[in-house]
Amino acid sequence: MFNTKEKILQKSLELFNTKGCINTSNRAIAKEVGISIGNFYYYFKNKEEILIELFLRYLEKIFKDVINLNYEKDEIFLLKQFLLDNLEVEIEYRFIHLEMDQLVNNFPTFKKIIQEQLKKEIIMVSSLMEHQIKHGYIIPLSKEEIEFFVSNMWIVACSNFMYWNLLDFDIYEVMKKAALNKFYLIKPYLTQKSLDNENVKDLEKILKAYYENK
Amino acid sequence: MFNTKEKILQKSLELFNTKGCINTSNRAIAKEVGISIGNFYYYFKNKEEILIELFLRYLEKIFKDVINLNYEKDEIFLLKQFLLDNLEVEIEYRFIHLEMDQLVNNFPTFKKIIQEQLKKEIIMVSSLMEHQIKHGYIIPLSKEEIEFFVSNMWIVACSNFMYWNLLDFDIYEVMKKAALNKFYLIKPYLTQKSLDNENVKDLEKILKAYYENK
Amino acid sequence: MFNTKEKILQKSLELFNTKGCINTSNRAIAKEVGISIGNFYYYFKNKEEILIELFLRYLEKIFKDVINLNYEKDEIFLLKQFLLDNLEVEIEYRFIHLEMDQLVNNFPTFKKIIQEQLKKEIIMVSSLMEHQIKHGYIIPLSKEEIEFFVSNMWIVACSNFMYWNLLDFDIYEVMKKAALNKFYLIKPYLTQKSLDNENVKDLEKILKAYYENK
Amino acid sequence: MFNTKEKILQKSLELFNTKGCINTSNRAIAKEVGISIGNFYYYFKNKEEILIELFLRYLEKIFKDVINLNYEKDEIFLLKQFLLDNLEVEIEYRFIHLEMDQLVNNFPTFKKIIQEQLKKEIIMVSSLMEHQIKHGYIIPLSKEEIEFFVSNMWIVACSNFMYWNLLDFDIYEVMKKAALNKFYLIKPYLTQKSLDNENVKDLEKILKAYYENK
DNA sequence: TATGAATGAGTTTTCATTCAT
DNA sequence: GATGAATGAAAACTCATTCAT
Numbered sequence A, B, C, D: 001m002f003n004t005k006e007k008i009l010q011k012s013l014e015l016f017n018t019k020g021c022i023n024t025s026n027r028a029i030a031k032e033v034g035i036s037i038g039n040f041y042y043y044f045k046n047k048e049e050i051l052i053e054l055f056l057r058y059l060e061k062i063f064k065d066v067i068n069l070n071y072e073k074d075e076i077f078l079l080k081q082f083l084l085d086n087l088e089v090e091i092e093y094r095f096i097h098l099e100m101d102q103l104v105n106n107f108p109t110f111k112k113i114i115q116e117q118l119k120k121e122i123i124m125v126s127s128l129m130e131h132q133i134k135h136g137y138i139i140p141l142s143k144e145e146i147e148f149f150v151s152n153m154w155i156v157a158c159s160n161f162m163y164w165n166l167l168d169f170d171i172y173e174v175m176k177k178a179a180l181n182k183f184y185l186i187k188p189y190l191t192q193k194s195l196d197n198e199n200v201k202d203l204e205k206i207l208k209a210y211y212e213n214k
Numbered sequence E: 001t002a003t004g005a006a007t008g009a010g011t012t013t014t015c016a017t018t019c020a021t
Numbered sequence F: 001g002a003t004g005a006a007t008g009a010a011a012a013c014t015c016a017t018t019c020a021t
Helices: A004-019 A026-033 A037-043 A047-068 A079-092 A094-098 A100-106 A108-134 A143-166 A171-189 A192-196 A203-213 B004-019 B026-033 B037-043 B047-068 B079-092 B094-098 B100-106 B108-134 B143-166 B171-189 B192-196 B203-213 C004-019 C026-033 C037-043 C047-068 C079-092 C094-098 C100-106 C108-134 C143-166 C171-189 C192-196 C203-213 D004-019 D026-033 D037-043 D047-068 D079-092 D094-098 D100-106 D108-134 D143-166 D171-189 D192-196 D203-213
Strands: none
Touching: A004 A026, A004 A037, A004 A047, A004 A094, A026 A037, A047 A079, A047 A094, A047 A108, A079 A094, A079 A143, A079 A171, A079 A203, A094 A100, A094 A143, A100 A108, A100 B100, A100 B143, A108 A143, A108 B143, A143 A171, A143 B100, A143 B108, A143 B143, A143 B171, A171 A203, A171 B143, A171 B171, B004 B026, B004 B037, B004 B047, B004 B094, B026 B037, B047 B079, B047 B094, B047 B108, B079 B094, B079 B171, B079 B203, B094 B100, B094 B143, B100 B108, B108 B143, B143 B171, B171 B203, C004 C026, C004 C037, C004 C047, C004 C094, C026 C037, C047 C079, C047 C094, C047 C108, C079 C094, C079 C171, C079 C203, C094 C100, C094 C143, C100 C108, C100 D100, C100 D143, C108 C143, C108 D143, C143 C171, C143 D100, C143 D108, C143 D143, C143 D171, C171 C203, C171 D143, C171 D171, D004 D026, D004 D037, D004 D047, D004 D094, D026 D037, D047 D079, D047 D094, D047 D108, D079 D094, D079 D143, D079 D171, D079 D203, D094 D100, D094 D143, D100 D108, D108 D143, D143 D171, D171 D203
């Protein structure tokens, strides 16, 4: 069903998430997949190629829905989707965030890709914020406030796994916590119009329930 | 003036901050200090011992002032000190945050220390928040809100260097940004009483000026 | 027009001349030709087979004219042709001389072929010399002098590319220099009869012009 | 008696001369010396460092006497020493010449050193020739003739081992042949004054005897 | 003829750690 | 306290060659 290249990517992802990308040798990946080291190098020139391939897949999954967001109209952005839907993707590719600094330091091409992606995201999220402010879903914010909200959101989305991991929560609990981390970051900025909106109204309850029941 | 052990710690810190702890070999440290590798091992059993020693020094510097905080009285916590004074210590030991996940993965004793420290900090900061709420400096918050404010604050304090580094800001700009990251995280929760307080009144202006002038 | 085997030989020659035979992997050849590595091995059992095939072609081109030399009569041997005509062939297959020692060390069958060829050439050139001496085109030389003239000529023909390459001359300059290297090696042995001969008379001028104009 | 570094250099030289530098792995050197591969790298960062160290020793031995040459006076240059004394050094370090092209291609720092050395030698030998011409030991030669005599001498000195190796002569015979190769290259240019000189008079006989008796 | 996945031994290099002096 | 030689496991990567299709 899966071909060798796919198997390498799958196992790499597993190993990266459990042992870390830096701490996973190419030999270990090959062994786990059940192929020779030579065959590993037949498919990937080096570990960075795997890393980039996995990162591109991550991006594709993350932005599959975001791209379809139509925030031209007077409409609140899909906060629920943003908080919940991406969560599983973030967990699936959690090594990316957990090792971000190391990856950036060790893989120069990956660094360039990450930097470009970050710049795009900043522009995208900033303009989304401005739109939401214009339509009264988010309280008025200065340029600086938007800049630092965006950076804080990125930082929290990137690093909250590490925090909960340190407290020995398991992966499902971490998922639930992660959504609330982001929710409480944005909550102070939501207007009454937002809080009355169907998409937001019960969100806190849903997230808590999600967090308590599962 | 400095003994050998001290020199090792100083040079290790330098190297960890520039090249990363994981990417710095013990041999490189010994060479930089100007001692033999054998002598290095006379003072430190392994790199983890250096790491822990540096981390303890970091903690001591960070909590030197915090420990003296007397938040029994009706008094706003020293936000300015918290935002600015610690900043240089954070920068001085920045490798700790930049490589947090890697360090935790590779050094089990360090991990335990970090975890214990984190639990202490959560209790400490949570009770500080409750105290501030009680005295009307911070708006009323639920248990959950406090929990996630505390976690977000830790995450942001821990990882914002990475964010600004990716955008190619230099170390001094990163310092300035870092203070604002934390300020804008707490700002929505400050009451009018806080905003009128001498310690807070001009803080935004001061931070921006700090950020723009330096 | 060209079949696959021919393409492999052509591309091998190109790669051997630019990167060296030892430094060119079979995979690189296959890739350059645009065929699979499996197909490469269909045509050639290993790199030595290519090497030998190329060497035989080189020999054929070099001795195409020499074989037709009729040096039975009282006639000076075709010095001009020897110096100029072979030059392009030598350049075309220059990797053979540049890597001679390595090739001999790594490819035992090639070594045998080279050795047999060398012995033939020694006999051939020695008897040519004796003939030229007999007819007064070359000054009388002892057995030893002939032996060492022949060896020096072979050595210079084989290795002069390396010398000029070290001095960073480009391929066309090297060609020109190579002719003069051989000319000045033989010049002291030419008799007046030689120097008056039409084939030789203006040779020095021609070679220098060739060397200066091109 | 010999320390480890010296042993590595000695064994490297042996292996380079027998199997070739390119074909000798660092692991093979370590094994031959009887040390671990780690210990090998303690002494030499890579193979190029060994190569350069050996080359510098070769140069030192070769030019030990040449440097003392005083060719200011009306005196023939020490042809006998040049032909015989250096011979053993050339043999001792024969891999350098045998693999010259490959070494130059694979070791960039070595290439630079070789190029600088070659340029120095060209100047040195050219001025020596001019001096000998001035004092009547060598027949008058044009600039071009000197240039090509110098290059031919270098090429022959560099590559004659390969020639005699191909003909399966043993190392001692090769040594003797090598002297005669150079002698017969220079012989046509010697004046009667040279040939009558004590240093030269019996040189041919000596060399032949050397070649026949040993 | 042609493909290309697969093998595995081999290469260079790094590094934490030990230990006799 | 201090030296530095020595170890050996492990990392990334290469490459000639085979073989089923």
